Amino acid sequence: MRIFSRLLAVVGGLRWYNSEAHKRKKLIILGTGWAGYSLLKHVNKKLFDVVVVSPRNHFLFTPLLASTTVGTLEFRSIIEPIRNHGFRDERDFHLSRAVGLDKQKRIISCQSELDSTRQYDLFYDRLVIAVGALSNTFGVPGVEKYAFFLKEIADAQKIRNRILVNVELATQPGVPEDERSRLLHFVVVGGGPTGVEFSAEFYDFLKQDIARLYPGERDMVKVTLIEANQILSSFDIKLRRYAEGKIKQRSQMKLLRGSVVEVKQNSIKLKDGTELPCGLVVWSTGVAPRMFTETIGVEKDDREQIVVDEYLRSVSDRKKCIYAIGDCAYVKNSPLPCTAQVAERQGRYLAKALSQEDPPKFHFKHFGMLAYIGEYKALAETPVAKSRGFTSWVLWRSAYTTRLGSWRLRMQVPLDWIKTFFYGRDTSRF
Amino acid sequence: MRIFSRLLAVVGGLRWYNSEAHKRKKLIILGTGWAGYSLLKHVNKKLFDVVVVSPRNHFLFTPLLASTTVGTLEFRSIIEPIRNHGFRDERDFHLSRAVGLDKQKRIISCQSELDSTRQYDLFYDRLVIAVGALSNTFGVPGVEKYAFFLKEIADAQKIRNRILVNVELATQPGVPEDERSRLLHFVVVGGGPTGVEFSAEFYDFLKQDIARLYPGERDMVKVTLIEANQILSSFDIKLRRYAEGKIKQRSQMKLLRGSVVEVKQNSIKLKDGTELPCGLVVWSTGVAPRMFTETIGVEKDDREQIVVDEYLRSVSDRKKCIYAIGDCAYVKNSPLPCTAQVAERQGRYLAKALSQEDPPKFHFKHFGMLAYIGEYKALAETPVAKSRGFTSWVLWRSAYTTRLGSWRLRMQVPLDWIKTFFYGRDTSRF
Numbered sequence: 001m002r003i004f005s006r007l008l009a010v011v012g013g014l015r016w017y018n019s020e021a022h023k024r025k026k027l028i029i030l031g032t033g034w035a036g037y038s039l040l041k042h043v044n045k046k047l048f049d050v051v052v053v054s055p056r057n058h059f060l061f062t063p064l065l066a067s068t069t070v071g072t073l074e075f076r077s078i079i080e081p082i083r084n085h086g087f088r089d090e091r092d093f094h095l096s097r098a099v100g101l102d103k104q105k106r107i108i109s110c111q112s113e114l115d116s117t118r119q120y121d122l123f124y125d126r127l128v129i130a131v132g133a134l135s136n137t138f139g140v141p142g143v144e145k146y147a148f149f150l151k152e153i154a155d156a157q158k159i160r161n162r163i164l165v166n167v168e169l170a171t172q173p174g175v176p177e178d179e180r181s182r183l184l185h186f187v188v189v190g191g192g193p194t195g196v197e198f199s200a201e202f203y204d205f206l207k208q209d210i211a212r213l214y215p216g217e218r219d220m221v222k223v224t225l226i227e228a229n230q231i232l233s234s235f236d237i238k239l240r241r242y243a244e245g246k247i248k249q250r251s252q253m254k255l256l257r258g259s260v261v262e263v264k265q266n267s268i269k270l271k272d273g274t275e276l277p278c279g280l281v282v283w284s285t286g287v288a289p290r291m292f293t294e295t296i297g298v299e300k301d302d303r304e305q306i307v308v309d310e311y312l313r314s315v316s317d318r319k320k321c322i323y324a325i326g327d328c329a330y331v332k333n334s335p336l337p338c339t340a341q342v343a344e345r346q347g348r349y350l351a352k353a354l355s356q357e358d359p360p361k362f363h364f365k366h367f368g369m370l371a372y373i374g375e376y377k378a379l380a381e382t383p384v385a386k387s388r389g390f391t392s393w394v395l396w397r398s399a400y401t402t403r404l405g406s407w408r409l410r411m412q413v414p415l416d417w418i419k420t421f422f423y424g425r426d427t428s429r430f
Numbered sequence: 431m432r433i434f435s436r437l438l439a440v441v442g443g444l445r446w447y448n449s450e451a452h453k454r455k456k457l458i459i460l461g462t463g464w465a466g467y468s469l470l471k472h473v474n475k476k477l478f479d480v481v482v483v484s485p486r487n488h489f490l491f492t493p494l495l496a497s498t499t500v501g502t503l504e505f506r507s508i509i510e511p512i513r514n515h516g517f518r519d520e521r522d523f524h525l526s527r528a529v530g531l532d533k534q535k536r537i538i539s540c541q542s543e544l545d546s547t548r549q550y551d552l553f554y555d556r557l558v559i560a561v562g563a564l565s566n567t568f569g570v571p572g573v574e575k576y577a578f579f580l581k582e583i584a585d586a587q588k589i590r591n592r593i594l595v596n597v598e599l600a601t602q603p604g605v606p607e608d609e610r611s612r613l614l615h616f617v618v619v620g621g622g623p624t625g626v627e628f629s630a631e632f633y634d635f636l637k638q639d640i641a642r643l644y645p646g647e648r649d650m651v652k653v654t655l656i657e658a659n660q661i662l663s664s665f666d667i668k669l670r671r672y673a674e675g676k677i678k679q680r681s682q683m684k685l686l687r688g689s690v691v692e693v694k695q696n697s698i699k700l701k702d703g704t705e706l707p708c709g710l711v712v713w714s715t716g717v718a719p720r721m722f723t724e725t726i727g728v729e730k731d732d733r734e735q736i737v738v739d740e741y742l743r744s745v746s747d748r749k750k751c752i753y754a755i756g757d758c759a760y761v762k763n764s765p766l767p768c769t770a771q772v773a774e775r776q777g778r779y780l781a782k783a784l785s786q787e788d789p790p791k792f793h794f795k796h797f798g799m800l801a802y803i804g805e806y807k808a809l810a811e812t813p814v815a816k817s818r819g820f821t822s823w824v825l826w827r828s829a830y831t832t833r834l835g836s837w838r839l840r841m842q843v844p845l846d847w848i849k850t851f852f853y854g855r856d857t858s859r860f
Contacts, residue, residue: 057598058858074506081857083643090644095598095859112602114595120603153860165544168487168525172542173550213513214520408853415845423838427511428488429525430583 024049025125027354028108030098030292032056032082034340035326036130037405038347040085044355050087051122053094055113057082060153061409062340063370063400066197069150069159070205071425077412079153080405094122098131101296103317126321128350129306129314133287133327133338142263147283150194159282163202164429166279167210170217182277184221187268189260190285191227192234193371196243198282199225200374203253207375209425223253224276226260226268232371232379234337239379242388246373287338293328305330310361312350325350336364370396454479455555457784458538460528460722462486462512464770465756466560467835468777470515474785480517481552483524485543487512490583491839492770493800493830496627499580499589500635501855507842509583510835524552528561531726533747556751558780559736559744563717563757563768572693577713580624589712593632594859596709597640600647612707614651617698619690620715621657623664623801626673628712629655630804633683637805639855653683654706656690656698662801662809664767669809672818676803717768723758735760740791742780755780766794800826 027048029036036052037059043050061078068075087093099119100109108127112118135151137143148162149155166183169175175183186202188195202223211218225231225247232240247255262269267277289304299307299316306324307315308331314322315332326343336342345364353359368382372393380392387395397417404410457478459466466482467489473480491508498505517523529549530539538557542548565581567573578592579585596613599605605613616632618625632653641648655661655677662670677685692699697707719734729737729746736754737745738761744752745762756773766772775794783789798812802823810822817825827847834840 056860057594058860074504075860076504076856076858079856079858079860083857084854090646091601091603094602096602112599114599114602118602118604157860164487169542169544171521172524172526172544172548173521174548216520406853408849411845411849415841419838419841423836424514426506426509427513428506428509430486430488430505430509430587 026051026123027126027128028053028122028124029128029130030054030108031130031132031326032059033130033132033326034059034062034343035132035347036128037080037082038344039128039130039325039351040082040347042348042351044351045086045088047355048126049092051092051094051124052082052087053096053098053108053110053122054082055095055097056152057093057095059405061400061404062151063403064413065150065153065156066194066201066372068153068156069198070163070201070209071160071427072201072204072420073413073416074426075153075157077409077416078404080409084406098292099295101127101292101298103297103319103322106319106321124321126354127323129293129322129324129328130326130343130347131290131292131328132343133293134290135283136286136288137283138285140260140262143283146263146265147189147281150198150282150284159198159280161429162280163205164427167214167217167221168429170220171214178277180217181220182266183279184217185276185278186221186223186280186282187276187278188223188225188282188284189227189268190283191225191229191231191255192284192286193232193369194284195225195227195282196232197372198284199223199247199253200372203250203374205425206252209427212424213427219252221252224256224278225253226256226258226270228257228259231255235369235371235379236381236386239381239386239388243371243373243379246375246377250374287327290328298322298324301330303330307332310334311353311359312346312362323350331362334364341367370399372396456481456553457556457558458483458552458554459558459560460484460538461560461562461756462489463560463562463756464489464492464773465562465777466558467510467512468774469558469560469755469781470512470777471835472778472781474781475516475518477785478556479522481522481524481554482512482517483526483528483538483540483552484512485525485527486582487523487525489835491830491834492581493833494843495580495583495586496624496631496802498583498586499628500593500631500639501590501857502631502634502850503843503846504856505583505587507839507846508834510839514836528722529725531557531722531728533727533749533752536749536751554751556784557753559723559752559754559758560756560773560777561720561722561758562773563723563735564720565713566716566718567713568715570690570692573713576693576695577619577711580628580712580714589628589710591859592710593635594857597644597647597651598859600650601644608707610647611650612696613709614647615706615708616651616653616710616712617706617708618653618655618712618714619657619698620713621655621659621661621663621685622714622716623662623799624714625655625657625712626662627802628714629653629677629683630802633680633804635855636682639857642854643857649682651682654686654708655683656686656688656700658687658689661685665799665801665809666811666816669811669816669818673801673803673809676805676807680804717757720758728752728754731760733760737762740764741783741789742776742792753780761792764794771797800829802826 028051032054058079064078067073096110096112099111107121135149170180170183259271269275298314325346327338371379376393378392378396380387458481462484488509494508497503526540526542529541537551565579600610600613689701699705728744755776757768779792801809806823808822808826810817
């Protein structure tokens with residue numbers, strides 16, 4: 001009798017479990033950047049079976065990425081493993097990239113990031129495309145081959161390694177003077193926040209660590225920031241001029257107005273014909289579509305971003321179950337910049353909207369911008385106030401510390417800053 | 431008149447500077463491991479112009495290396511940049527490897543680690559060879575190609591990456607059961623402290639993180655520790671039996687007595703003919719000479735270690751200016767084990783002996799041994815007491831924290847432990 005009642009209970013439980021599972025819709029999120037991650041964090045997991053497909057199993061706090069290229073912060077201090085975010089089943093996260101979309105059958109084709117021969121399909125009820133974008137090379141020859149991008153941790157690792165190698169090589173016996181000077185010339189293409197912040201971090205590294213550890217090389221190091229138009233063009237003109245002024249005061253840093261026509265192994269060529277010998281080129285100019293965005297059959301704008309309506313739904317999907325957010329999306333009638341802030345807010349909006357019968361339209365309210373320009377100085381621009389200098393730098397650090405995704409990072413990032421301040425940056429190479 | 435007196439002062443200063451510089455002897459240290467680093471730290475830099483040649487620009491705290499393979503500690507938490515140790519001139523550190531020795535001319539030939547076409551010679555008054563040793567493959571086919579060593583940070587990085595890849599791959603759709611089981615079988619060859627501590631760290635990772643993040647894979651994971659004789663053979667028999675007992679209690683860990691005859695891409699073959707499919711082989715069995723030690727013309731023992739007298743001087747150098755310390759040296763008449771402790775003490779001894787007219791003989795006093803065996807348990811053996819279990823684990827952690835080379839590391843290592851305890855290990859892959 002007891003066995004019988006227990007069996008009944010088990011069967012009842014199973015039925016309940018199954019019906020719950022069947023009620024839940026399958027939501028596939030492509031990507032683990034700002035947009036995908038904020039959606040994953042906030043979406044109601046009781047209503048959806050959430051599946052994430054991404055070639056990267058962590059979220060990267062991009063505003064601090066430039067700091068890791070010189071060791072002000074360590075790589076793992078600004079990333080958060082995706083699997084810490086409570087998947088129902090560990091098979092709901094796929095370290096794979098999406099390679100195809102069948103809108104009719106509602107199927108995403110995936111290719112394993114770990115074994116490229118492994119392909120498989122996943123069915124979805126709702127699909128959110130948050131694959132982000134690539135750096136735009138504007139078709140300039142040599143960029144893909146010789147320049148370094150600054151989008152992922154692996155990019156920052158490569159840059160950090162190259163900087164250390166070049167400085168070490170410059171100290172070795174028998175290296176001719178012009179070769180040393182080439183090795184120690186660092187070029188940054190693109191005067192947006194990423195380019196400016198990388199130059200700033202590198203300049204701090206030069207003044208605080210290279211000067212101390214390599215006194216004989218210190219004066220040979222040069223940084224050139226190349227921009228065709230204005231640096232930090234999204235900022236207020238007063239702040240921009242302040243930043244330009246500060247940069248121009250630095251004898252070892254040069255602001256160059258120009259266009260790059262070719263990147264070679266040991267130099268960079270400008271439109272006016274000049275060729276600058278250099279030891280590193282960091283390329284950070286605008287965004288370009290990823291392969292997946294380019295190939296799928298949904299409406300896109302002339303920059304190949306997926307066109308979405310005010311509810312962030314793809315305008316060309318009649319079934320109303322495909323969404324796009326972040327750098328790969330273009331909101332029809334109200335275009336937004338490709339920033340972390342926009343992506344994060346879109347993810348958060350969608351997390352709520354997906355569980356609403358009649359969601360409100362997406363509305364973006366700009367919170368402000370921050371940019372570090374080196375030597376403990378930053379720019380801060382909010383809808384209510386503009387500031388610059390040391391106080392803005394304090395704001396910059398506090399704002400980012402509180403925005404970090406977890407207490408683990410909120411503990412580690414300030415400790416990294418303390419270590420850098422007291423002991424200098426780690427120049428070990430391995 | 432003032433100009434004349436100033437000129438005189440300058441010339442006088444130069445003469446003084448030159449005579450000081452000429453009085454100082456040129457000491458070349460090859461290597462930045464335990465032996466070379468402790469010599470560099472303690473040698474009297476007023477008496478010697480110290481030059482260091484090493485393919486590695488940091489010192490690595492090897493006893494904690496195993497902890498970094500699974501992320502209990504981070505890579506940069508256990509290394510110390512060599513350049514932080516006050517060189518007179520930044521050109522006195524060479525990121526190069528020694529490739530030749532001319533005893534007659536007292537010249538070391540170096541090859542740049544950053545550009546292999548770059549070769550040059552350095553003159554020495556005193557030469558200290560502290561190049562360490564390699565892992566011994568015993569000529570077993572496939573080891574170089576398919577197994578992972580555990581000597582440097584780069585090795586630990588590769589192991590960590592492989593573990594993450596295998597576990598992620600095992601969760602992907604369409605991977606057959608036997609392939610999943612192979613991917614999740616981790617083999618360690620060699621039951622010395624390194625092999626045992628790596629198994630222990632991996633076992634903790636399995637119980638604390640894989641179990642939490644990959645519940646479906648948890649029970650498939652297996653660790654096999656292969657040793658031809660005794661594990662931890664340098665420890666007291668009671669401690670050894672305790673460790674063996676603990677390991678045997680673990681259902682997912684196996685202690686296998688056997689010899690490996692071949693390592694293949696996806697399996698390992700034993701002498702008795704059995705072939706074990708596996709996803710990772712970590713090889714840590716004994717030491718073998720480095721190329722430099724093999725090729726130079728000084729007396730060596732049958733294991734190709736440089737034979738030195740009680741003053742750590744090479745017995746075959748008539749000029750009495752070549753020394754060898756650490757894993758690459760063999761002290762005639764009183765052989766010592768190849769451990770960090772011996773190497774560190776030899777470096778420290780030589781730092782003093784080099785500036786003495788009539789130094790005492792080198793005498794090694796054993797301080798004790800520690801080994802971590804997993805699950806917050808360790809072995810501790812000192813000349814006065816033997817202990818095991820949780821209290822030894824506390825001793826293990828405290829001892830290593832205080833032995834770390836700098837306050838930067840002494841801050842970071844406990845923080846890493848706290849992060850691991852509260853938030854789990856970082857499983858991000860990049």
